[in-house]
Structure formats: C-alpha cells, structure tokens
Amino acid sequence: FVADSFANEVKGKKGLARIVKATGYSIDGFKAAYKFEAAFRQVIWLNLLLFTVIIFMPFNVSAIMVLVIASFLSLIVELINTGIEASVDHTST
Template identity: 40%
Template sequence: MTRTSPYKSTGGLIRVFRAFGYSLQGLAAAWRHEAAFRQETLLTAVLLPLGLWLGETPGEKLLLAGMLVGVLIVELINSAIEALADAISTEHHPLLGRAKDIGSAAVLLMLLLAGAAWACVLIPRWV
C-alpha cells in the first residue's frame, strides 16, 4: 500500500505560487545563514555584468552568466545537505561528514569549471 505524504501538494496554480514563495524563503535563508552563499552572490553581482559585457556572442554571454548561476545552484544544494546533516546530528558521524565533504567537493568542482569556462572565453582575446 502506497501512502502519500500529507505535506505533498496536489498541484494547480496555487501550488506554483506557493512553490515560488518557498523558493524565495530558501534564497533568504541561504543569504541569512550561509556566508559562502553571500560571498558567491556578491561575486556574481560583480562578475555577471562584466560577463555580459565581455561576452561577444549570445552563447558566450550565456556561458559566462550560466557558470556563475551554476555556482550558486551547487552552493544552495550543498547548504541544504549541510543543514539536513546538522538537523540529524551535530555530533561527528562518518556518513554525515562524508555527505558534507561530497557537497563541498561539488562546489569546488563547479568553481573550477566556472573558472575554466571564463578562462576559455577571455584568455584568447588577450593572448
């Protein structure tokens, strides 16, 4: 027998508005509680206009902007993993530690990918 969660919505336009509100709450919570998210958001606020100005084609502009947004997305997922792990237990547990480390590794890889994409677009112009 399959039971559905009483917290799961059923759909419709109201669900879309509620989901949007929950998403805004999540962004506000990340801004309020996550220093890394604030730092990466501020970096994005500086680099996004620069990337849109430096990108010559729509594809380059999308790549440069998309990499920045990708960093924020991965950081949000990492922050969610960390918050969930801390809600389960603040004591050291190897699996919770592994989950946090893996989330951190995902952020690192996304930052490296973003840096590589920016370098691939911009370095050939100056070399």
C-alpha cells in the same frame, strides 16, 4: 486507486495555487540562505560582479551564455552544499 486519493488529500493545493505556494517557499529559502550562509552571499556578490563585467566587455553571445550558465550553476551547487551540510549537522553531533 485509494492511495492516489489519500495522497491528493494530503498534498493540499493544486494547480496555480500550488505553483504560487511553491514560489513563496523558494523565495523564503533564498532569503534564509542569504541571511545565514556566508558562502552563498559571496557567490551572489561575485555573480553580480560577473554580470557587471559581462555588460561592459565585448563578449560574443555564446561566451556570455557560458558565463551566465556557469554562474547559475555555482549558485545551485552552493545551495545543494548548504542543504547537505544542514542535514549532516541535524543528524550528527
């Protein structure tokens, strides 16, 4: 298809180089979120506190996994919320 070749030209990097670039962009995004979003910083520090408690408390493996997954979900939801807020702030007055 002609559309496929045009899309591939526009996209740029392929393979491992694309993964490396995407990782760099993701790291930059996490740095920006930490620098500019107080709620994201709070969630990070609360999760670090949670991980510290998990180390010293005698939880079974399934409880530890539930706590770790919940902490990562809270980070993901906070980043989604930040993205929605940024897009609304960008498009509205």
